[in-house]
Amino acid sequence: MEARAGGSAPGPSRAGAARRTSLALGLLALLGAGAQLSLTGGAAAGEAGGGAVAALERSPCPAPYDVGFPAATYSAPALTRSRRDRFRIYIYTRRIAPPVNWRQDPEDTGAFQSSLNSLTWMDILFYRYQHGERGALRQARNLALDWIDADRRGQLPSRAWIRKVVGDRAPYLTYLARSASCEGMLGARSARLLLESLARHARFLNPTRNYSTSNHGLFMDLGLTLMGRQAPFLSGATNWVHNGIGRFPGTLYGGLRGTEGFWMENSAHYHQVVAITVDRMLQVPGAYDPRMAAELERMRAVTRWLTMPDGQLVQLGDSYRTTPRPRALGTVPQAFGFLRLWESGLAIVKQPSHYLSLAATHGGPIHKHADELTFDLYDRGRRIISDTGLYHQDRDRYYRFSVSAPAHNVLTVDGENFRRSPSFAYGSGLLAAGTGDGWYAILGRNPSLEQNQDVEHQRLLLYKPGTAVIVADRVLSAEVHTYRRYFHLDPGIGIRDREGYLAIVAPGLHGSIYSETPGARELRKRSRGRKEPLGGWLFRDFRKATPRWSLRYRTRGRNLDHVATIGLGSVPAIQAHLQGRLGDGAARLTLTSNGAPAGTLAVRRDGRTLSVDAGP
Secondary structure (H helix, E strand, C coil): CEEECCCCCCCCCCCCHHHHHHHHHHHHHHHCCHHHHCCCCCCCCCCCCHHHHHHHHHCCCCCCCCCCCCCCEEEHHHHHHHHCCEEEECCEEEECCCCCCCCCCCCCCHHHHHHHHHCHHHHHHHHHHHCCCHHHHHHHHHHHHHHHHHHHCCCCCHHHHCHHHHHHHHHHHHHHHHHHHHCCCCCHHHHHHHHHHHHHHHHHHCCHHHCCCCHHHHHHHHHHHHHHHHCCCCCCHHHHHHHHHHHHHHHHHHCCCCCCCCCCCCCHHHHHHHHHHHHHHHCCCCCCCHHHHHHHHHHHHHHHHCECCCCCECCCCCCCCCCCCHHHHCCCCCCCEEEEECCCCEEEEEECCEEEEEECEECCCCCCCCCCCEEEEEECCEEEECCCCCCCCCCCHHHHHHHCHHHCCCEEECCCCCCCCHHHCCEECEEEEEEECCEEEEEEECHHHHHHHCCEEEEEEEEECCCEEEEEEEEECCCCEEEEEEEEECCCCEEEEECCEEEEEECCEEEEEEEECCCCCCEEEEEECEECCEECEEEEECCEEEECEEEEEEEEECCEEEEEEEECCCCCCEEEEECCCCCCCCEEEEEEECCEEEEEEEEEEECCEEEEEEEC
16 A cells, blocks of 8 residues: 555545645645745844744745655555654654654664664654644654754754754754644644754855865755755855855756766766755756756766666666665666777666776765776676675775775785875876777776886777676786785685686576786686685675675786686687787787687777777
């Protein structure tokens, strides 16, 4: 059984045409009401004197709209649980009733504390109220006042006042103040406390000194705008709306490169989060902008590209293996073909049942992993090579492993990580790409190794869907170094030793992995579900660790060419052998299958264009 928004349940109790009209107008009526709601006698922000309380009491009842990230529906069990003071906080269900310990952290994770103190989980109470349950509003009022009391007494965790959390919470408290006043549920003291808290939120969100030109800044602007729209009777509210709407586009455009539509916070998950936030801001009257709307459509198109054939996101940066939310996709059609984002540093081959991505992107430290030139592969109906993903964002050994280079499909030098600080952000390392004779070719470089270890590294990926992926790594250095290459197989894929190569097997997959480094000895190691040190894990979702096979190839030298071949089972144990040396995007390779000739490949580069010629 589902309870659906827009049902015919009776509205709140205060009678009047304004209330009945607002039921029909919804969000547009409330957010567009700035002019008609402007009242005289409002107190200065922070004073919350009698004038502001009186202005609040005279305000029309708010429209029944969703103020946060609402579900389209709430299930009957979820509604029942909320009546028993049990709420979904992050991914946990907890009993939350006054007096609340707002510092509680039963799962020892900052994500829980952030979610708890955002108050967004009270959305279900507003949903019930909008469907005729006045008791749900009383429940929300008691919780909000308990939170404000804890804030006044200094009993909140530090995460209660981080930028995104404040931006999320502000519209909820404002809506609560409006609706509870409308229903006669606020005395003068409670109204004053709520208005003082709103003023504090405005003093946090509005000034430039607290602002962040990251996704947190976008949440701050959205929260500030919604708060000002809902409380126009407060002095300064017009300025809040002006600042929120005014800053948002600049922050958005600053996080994008050209017209490519990828949010440069190094993460598939946060790309879609920002796309959803842009969509929400565009719904606010007065905030719509054609350029921003066009950017949103480009971002939605990129979300399609970041979605693998299994319908879930590629685990780039801080990302779980989740299904993109509808608002991050919109009505943009499915994407297939060959995507090259030169300024953002992404290249993706996508077909209905094939996928290969290369990431050479560094927009700064936010949600960034040490994943230069990592790649993900989907073929034969499943993910084959995949990044590790995010375990959680709590700074412990699991986090340190998940963001480290050995957790990604990369090449490292002397066991060092790649630098993630702002001073080392290079933007894009994508150099060239092209096609030929059924093969796709992608070339990238790792500027981090040049900056920090004086090693030039280029990676050339060659992909023929259903046949093979060839990973050719060229490293150049004046000094001798130890090079390690990592390849992480998806869970469910087994490995078996064969003479000279590894067989990889799973339902529908009978492939192989072969590697050679002319002029150097290769040492191969494998791990699966190793705890000390961590290795051989996939993190699908929050604190969900799944064992999987991880391979490491170690070599030592100065100037080396490494060539690994991942056979996909169309022919037995396909292997690529380098003829001569790898050039700047140039390569000549012979292919064998079980020792027998299987063709040749010649790769040439002309600027950003690679061409591939396959011969007998």
